[in-house]
Amino acid sequence: MVRKGRPVAEVTLTDEERETLVRWARRAKSSQALAQRCRIVLGCADGKTNQEVAAELGIWPQTVGKWRRRFVERRLEGLADKPRPGAPRKITDEQVEQVVVATLERTPAGATHWSRASMAAESG
Incomplete structure (x- = not known):
């Protein structure tokens, strides 16, 4: 089947990355944002389109594309939140x-x- 539209980056995972993503997605102490990003990457790694992953998770396809791209560029580190503007936290x-x-x-x-x-x- 020939896909139309912009080409998307293919996501391939190592066994270790897949284990980590599944663990983060299921862990109770993970933030919900990180867990959702893990589910996005896992769906993409299963060969699903951005639209299919978005429909399964109830999110926008653009969100799937953003996290697919960040994962391909920086792997697991790409799923972490970027530092926010403002003064650094004083409470750990x-x-x-x-x-x-x-x-x-x-x-x-x-x-x-x-x-x-x-x-x-x-x-x-």
């Missing part, structure tokens, strides 16, 4: 995780729930 992901865990798993002494002041004092 580990600090955010510590506050969330403390909020969900502990209660402050002499209180039923955390306030902003009590959590700020606790977490520094």
Whole structure:
């Protein structure tokens, strides 16, 4: 079958890349954006067109084309978010995780729930 329109980059995966993409797509701690990008690349690697992958995932074909192109150019590193403009973050992901865990798993002494002041004092 002859395809019409602009040629698309063919996506071929190594076994290691396929394992990584499947793991990232299924992992509960992956961001939903990264998981969707992995599903896009996996669909493209199965030989599907941008339109077919887009229809399966409920997204625009242009989005599929963007992530197909980025993966072909930079492989797995191309699926990561690019740095955003603005001041760099002062709070690390580990600090955010510590506050969330403390909020969900502990209660402050002499209180039923955390306030902003009590959590700020606790977490520094």
